[in-house]
Amino acid sequence: MESVLTNGDLVPDMGDKSVVGGGGVEDVYGEDSATKDQLVTPWTISVASGYTLLRDPRHNKGLAFTEKERDAHYLRGLLPPSVSNQELQEKKLMHNLRQYDVPLHRYMAMMDLQERNERLFYKLLIDNVEELLPIVYTPIVGEACQKYGSIFRRPQGLFISLKEKGKILEVLKNWPEKSIQVIVVTDGERILGLGDLGCQGMGIPVGKLSLYTALGGVRPSACLPITIDVGTNNEKLLSDEFYIGLKQKRATGQEYAELLHEFMCAVKQNYGEKILIQFEDFANHNAFELLAKYRTTHLVFNDDIQGTASVVLAGLIAALKLVGGTLADHTFLFLGAGEAGTGIAELIALEISKKTNAPLEETRKKIWLVDSKGLVVSSRKESLQHFKRSWAHEHEPVKELLDAVKAIKPTVLIGTSGVGKTFTKDVIKAMASFNEKPLILALSNPTSQSECTAEEAYTWSGGRVIFASGSPFDPVEHEGKVFVPGQANNAYIFPGFGLGLIMSGTIRVHDDMLLAASEALAAQVTKENYEKGLIYPPFSNIRNISAHIAAKVAAKSYELGLASRLPRPKDLVKFAESCMYSPVYRNYL
Structure with missing residues (x-):
């Protein structure tokens, strides 16, 4: 059986077992079918092999290519003779990561892995989530953003600056993946508690989207990190010869608003009504304004305002069992x-209002x-x-x-x-x-x-x-x-929340969906967790938690008439699980 590259995903060619049509590619793994609704045309199919295959992070398996795969895909001599499996590769990498004394070096090693072998990166992250989450996300991602210019190697995502004004749609078309489902975008003005890091804020969208995949199961090829560079007011960066962004003061007012509006219109034009745009680390004034301006015309979500609110409300609901x-x-x-x-x-006030009719x-x-x-x-x-x-x-x-x-x-x-x-x-x-x-x-x-x-x-x-x-x-x-x-941690909420929106084809975010996500997360706290004084469940079970959050969010979307994927699946938890990307290696024979 021959491996084929279909719309960016290498899948076994199953002959008539593979259905191509309006529902997307239904492969034996199920992971692409449920969250895709792109029509795949036959002439996009090509065979990946040889040196190109080893340099393609989505399909490279390193030493895990079997003897038969090495013969079938012209890999003989391009790899050492030893054949490994994914578990052994994972064991070796975790051993290597633990040797680093400096956390930033672990972050850099993880980013290198993501650029080399995507499935192994996600397998590592999913199986060791409690240990690796602080490395690829807060707090280490903050330090990575501060030093992004120095550690910058290979660009990830799209950089849209003031230079691209009037050409943003063309820039979006430069991205190789066409079936994007979620964009995480920042303008770098308020990165965590670290302030204005300008273009170097790209570490945040990259980190968030790796969690969308690891914790929420959204396919990596459906994720697009974007940094909008309108300059920076950080004098240290402006005088830094290694700074990778525009060396000018931040654009504000009409100039800023026009660039953002062009961006929002271009995204919708290029990817359609159901593209989820998640705003990250915008300064207060812009964050509130952008959310208010676009929440009625686009599928938008601000993680700092809405994601944080939802995860905190979940903790408060769970804590009631301890405080009464x-x-x-x-x-x-x-x-x-x-x-x-x-x-x-606001979300606490809304929840109390819903429960008391006040x-x-x-x-x-x-x-x-x-x-x-x-x-x-x-x-x-x-x-x-x-x-x-x-x-x-x-x-x-x-x-x-x-x-x-x-x-x-x-x-x-x-x-x-x-x-x-x-x-x-x-x-x-x-x-x-x-x-x-x-x-x-x-x-x-x-x-x-x-x-x-x-x-x-x-x-x-x-x-x-x-x-x-x-x-x-x-x-x-x-x-x-x-x-x-x-x-x-917002990572409890946004991956499952996003999955719920994507799998139901939701067209707008409603506050009731945030309440549903909070209640779903609080319901996952067990008696054993409470006995330790915990008001959040352990991250080791995060994929299951995300599936339950996605199901509740999707259910609320169907209830509000905002879901476009019809008919509604009977069991939304099982449907959410079937949508999730699996990082297990595929057999390329």
Whole structure:
């Protein structure tokens, strides 16, 4: 049997067992059929072999090519005589990765692997997700972005700069894959808690999309990372001879808006109505504006506003089993009133409103925000940015976080400030003084920007805190008991959320889908997890979790009439699993 290259995926030619048509390529693995709806024409088929095959990361298997495959595909002599299997390759690579003392070197080794052998990269990531997630995602991806110019080797994704104005559609057509289903795009202005990294922010879309595949099962060939380069206000980068982006100050106002609008129109024109565009790490003002502007015309999702909100809400719903009561019984105080803080606050208010039938104006009064000028109160309304005004409640002005904690007496304290060490000993002790089990979420990334460490939270609260953070922390021993901190990581939500949108052919994102994703994630926390004080399930089971999230999101989309893939599958969890890309090597005979 001959191997064929169909629309970018090498599959065994199964003769009449392979169905080509409006439903896409139905191969024996099932992984392409369920998320493809591209018509594959016969003249796109070609045979891959020899040296070209070894240099193609999607199809290269390295020493795992069998003797028969080596003969069939002209590989004799191009490889050493030893024949390995994927498991042995995985074992060797994990051994090698663990030899590196510097985490950034592990990141670079993983990126090299992705460029060399795509399936082995994803197999490694899926099977060792808890160990490798901090390497390919937060916190190490932050350092990689800071040094992106120095470690830049081979370009990944598309770079669209002001130079491409008027030609963005042509640039999109330069990308070799045509059946794109998800784009992650950044303009690099607010990378994690690290600020404006300009063009070097590309590490974020690349990292996010590797998780779309590993954790959500979206095919790598359907993913496209994009960086929009409008310049940078980072003086250090502007004077750096190795900086890879435009060496000019950031474009703003009309010039910025026109470039983004051309981009959004070109994407829809090139890829159709159902292309998912995920905004990443845009500055607050642009993030809110872009989401508001395009949510009614495009399938858009902002991970910093909506993804963060959904994962935090899931943790809060799960935590109710440990602290008691309903969400409506709790009082929430945020340090940080940017896109993450206000996004989470709005979703909490929406969930309480849905559960109690109370109007949003009422449910928002349970939620208080502190920004750089102190408590957000009604006397400050005139000077507040528009997205903060809903949270300006009646209260006398309060400057400091500690005083706000003492005045509001929250049951839940959430940090989204991007400023480290702000949950001081006094703040945590105050929370513990009027809560039997204070719920504290220190969400800022990377680790250096976390509002407090897990050890500080457990120690200062006398081991009574229920704690989760944005970046990972090791288990903490306090007075003979081991506490395992949870991680409120967006990676729990966005891969499954995106898969749910793609597999149902959803055309618009609705807030009810975010609530459905939160409830689905909270439902995955087991009794054993709760006994360790965890409010999130372990990442080791993430593909199963993503399938359940995808099913709930898709179900909500069908319910709202926003799904275009008809008829609706009977079992959405099984359908989600059938859609997932498998990184297991294929037999090329």
